[in-house]
Amino acid sequence: MLPVLDLLAKLALVVLLVVALAYPDLSNLKAKGAGLRLVVYPLGALAVPIWWWLRGRRRAGRTFPWAADLLVTLPWLSDLLGNRLNLFDTVTWWDDVSHFAHWLLLTAGVLLAWHPDRRTGGGVVVMVGLGFGATAAVVWELGEYAAFLRTLPTYAFVYPDTLGDLTLGTSGSLLAGLLVATWRRLRTWPDAP
Known part of the structure; x- marks a missing residue:
């Protein structure tokens, strides 16, 4: 089931990227670093398969x-979908929840893919x-600043948002670390996740 879900998520990401490229106004990425996202998001979604292939696992x-x-x-899919549905601009709490959840998911995935030795505490x-x-x-956050935040007319109000985003992203990562460490303790750690 996991392979099917993973491949469906990657397919949905590709579809959203194609829509963003073909119809930028529909993707709600205008003035939000769309070009950079079109490069970074596929690379992010392919990080594990590329690593797996290069390492010969x-x-x-x-x-x-x-x-x-x-x-x-x-996280890459969720961000594109959230922008496509205009959730970042219409739901006040969406950006905050996204930063927390995206870093939780990304960090948990990284910890599972590149897990330390099983003897690591x-x-x-x-x-x-x-x-x-x-x-x-x-x-x-540096990428957001370079791609589009510094050009916003509301730039003076961006700093508190950036601090909040960093706090939420770091909190999500901390929770991911705690969850993966707990998961490791509760089950026999396999050679490969």
Whole structure:
């Protein structure tokens, strides 16, 4: 079931990217760094398969980490869908929930795909998740600033939003680290997720 869900998520992402490219006004990405998203989102959604192929894991007899790949793909899909449905501009809390949920999903996927050695303690897993998530949240906010925030007429009001986004993204990453560390403790850690 996970492979089907993962492939459907990737297909939906491709469809939304094609729509954004063909009909930019319908995607609600105008003045929101659409060009950058058209490059970064496919790369983000392909990070796990590319890593899997380059590392030769498929030859080592391990199964592909479908759950991790789905978790890493969902934030990109959710962001595009949220923009397509104009949720970021019409639902006041959508941006905040998205930052928290997207970093939770992305960090959990990264921790499952690139898990530390099974002997690594839960505290280290939480710290790796927090370190990845906080760094990724900062890189994301810098990308938003470079792509479109600095050109907004409401630029003076963007700083508090950025601080909130960083806090929510980091909090989502912390929760992902705690969940993955707990999951590891509750079950036998497999060689491949």
